[in-house]
Amino acid sequence: MLTSDQIRAARALLRWSARELAEKAEISLPTVQRLEAAEGIPSTSVKTLMAVQAALEAAGVEFTNGDAPGVRLRKRGDR
Numbered sequence: 001m002l003t004s005d006q007i008r009a010a011r012a013l014l015r016w017s018a019r020e021l022a023e024k025a026e027i028s029l030p031t032v033q034r035l036e037a038a039e040g041i042p043s044t045s046v047k048t049l050m051a052v053q054a055a056l057e058a059a060g061v062e063f064t065n066g067d068a069p070g071v072r073l074r075k076r077g078d079r
Contacts, residue, residue, distance in 0.1 A: 002049050003069050004038040010061040010071045011036075024055040 011021050018036070022029045027048055035042040035052065042049065053063065064070045 001041045002053055002063065003040055004036050004042050006063055006069055006071050007032075007042075007052060007056075008036050010056045010063070013061060013071060013073055014056070014059050016059075021052065021055065024059070025051040026055075027051055 007021075011018070016024075018032045019029050022032045025032070025048075031044070031048065032052075035044060035048075057063070060074045062072050062074050064072070
């Protein structure tokens with residue numbers, strides 16, 4: 001599951017506004033703001049988190065999990 005920190009970090013890597021993420025994930029701006037303001041794993045539907053993850057991954061973000069959840073951009077050749 002994505003954490004709020006991962007969502008904020010991924011958006012920053014892409015230099016997307018919260019509005020851009022909302023549009024690409026087809027969710028509302030207040031939902032993005034609520035997800036990013038949460039501590040840890042946001043309390044929302046799995047469908048919403050999957051939409052956010054899919055939008056960010058389509059733009060080149062990779063999520064890492066385990067003991068140290070994080071994000072990184074894929075190398076150009078990895079797409």
